Amino acid sequence: MNPLQELALLIQKGENQKAVNRADKLLQDSYSTKDIIGAASEGLRVLRDKCTVENFQLLDVLLASRAMAEVVDECVASKLKDTMDTLVANNAGNNGNNGGQPEKTIVIGTIEGDVHDLGKHIVSTLCRFNNFRVVNLGKDVPVDTFVKAAIKEKADFIGVSSLITVCLPAIKNIKTILEEKGYGHIKLVGGGSAVQQSCLETLNLDYLAYDAFDGLDYFCNSS
Numbered sequence: 001m002n003p004l005q006e007l008a009l010l011i012q013k014g015e016n017q018k019a020v021n022r023a024d025k026l027l028q029d030s031y032s033t034k035d036i037i038g039a040a041s042e043g044l045r046v047l048r049d050k051c052t053v054e055n056f057q058l059l060d061v062l063l064a065s066r067a068m069a070e071v072v073d074e075c076v077a078s079k080l081k082d083t084m085d086t087l088v089a090n091n092a093g094n095n096g097n098n099g100g101q102p103e104k105t106i107v108i109g110t111i112e113g114d115v116h117d118l119g120k121h122i123v124s125t126l127c128r129f130n131n132f133r134v135v136n137l138g139k140d141v142p143v144d145t146f147v148k149a150a151i152k153e154k155a156d157f158i159g160v161s162s163l164i165t166v167c168l169p170a171i172k173n174i175k176t177i178l179e180e181k182g183y184g185h186i187k188l189v190g191g192g193s194a195v196q197q198s199c200l201e202t203l204n205l206d207y208l209a210y211d212a213f214d215g216l217d218y219f220c221n222s223s
C-alpha cells in the first residue's frame with residue numbers, strides 16, 4: 001500500500017489524529033495538497049455503501065467526515081497559507097502591488113435539501129488561499145439566498161454544490177433569476193458528485209467542475 005492509500009485508509013476508519021499526522025508528514029515529504037485532497041476524497045468514496053437511504057451507518061460516515069475535515073483544516077489550509085504568505089511577501093517586496101488583496105468574490109453553498117458540505121469546504125479553502133474573497137453560505141441553501149447574497153456581495157461567481165440527485169432541479173433556477181434581475185454576468189459554477197452526473201445545459205451553469213482544482217482553474221482563468 002502506498003503512503004496516499006494509507007492516508008485514505010486512516011480517513012476511511014475515522015482515525016482523525018493519525019490522519020492529520022500522516023498528512024502533515026506527506027506534505028513535508030513534498031506530496032502536493034492535490035495529492036492529499038485526492039487521498040482524502042478516496043477515503044470517503046469507499047463509504048458509499050454505508051451511506052444509502054436503506055443502509056445508513058451514520059457514525060462510520062461522520063467519523064470519516066471529521067477526519068477529512070481536520071486534514072483539510074489543519075494540514076492543507078496551513079500549507080496553502082504558507083505558500084500564499086510567501087507569494088504576498090515576494091510581491092510586496094518586488095513591485096509594491098496590492099499586497100495580496102482579494103481580487104474576485106465567490107459566493108458558495110450547497111443547494112437546498114442537501115447537507116453535504118465537505119467538498120464545498122475544500123473549494124472554499126483552496127479559493128481563499130488563492131486570493132479570492134469567499135462568502136460561504138453553508139449547506140441547505142435556498143436559490144433566493146444564493147441570488148441575494150451574490151448581488152449584495154457584488155460576486156463575480158456563484159459556486160453551487162450538490163451530492164443528492166433529487167436536489168439538482170433547483171440549481172437551474174439560480175441563473176434564470178440572476179438573468180431576470182439583470183445579473184446574468186455573474187458566473188454560475190457547479191460541482192459535487194450529483195452535479196457531475198448531470199450537464200451544463202440542464203443545470204443552466206456556466207461551468208461544471210470535475211473537482212475542486214478544476215473549479216479553481218476556472219475561477220482563476222475566467223475573465
Ligand code: B12
Pocket residue numbers: 037041044045046047048049051052053054055056058061062065108113114115116117118119120122123158159160161162163164165166189190191192193194209210211212213214215216
Ligand atoms: C460523507 C457523506 C455524508 C455525510 C456528509 C457530511 C458532511 N458534512 O458533508 C452525512 C452522514 C451527513 C451524509 C448524509 C446523507 N447522505 Co451522504 N454521503 C457521504 C459520502 C460517503 C461522501 C461525500 C463526500 O463528502 N465526499 C468527499 C468530498 C470531498 O467529495 P465531493 O463532495 O464530491 O467534493 C469534491 C468535488 O465534487 C468538488 N466539489 C464539490 N462541490 C463543489 C462545488 C463547486 C463550486 C466546485 C467547483 C467543486 C465542488 O470538490 C471536492 C474535491 O474535489 C457520499 C458517497 C460518495 N462517495 O460520494 C454519500 C452520498 C453523497 N450520500 C448519499 C445519501 C443518500 C445520503 C443521505 C440521504 C442518507 C440518509 N439515509 O439519510 C443523507 C443526506 C441528507 C441530506 N438531506 O443531505 C448518497 C447520495 C445519492 C444521490 N446521488 O442522491 C451518496 C452518493 C452515497 C450513496 N449511497 O450513493 N452523507
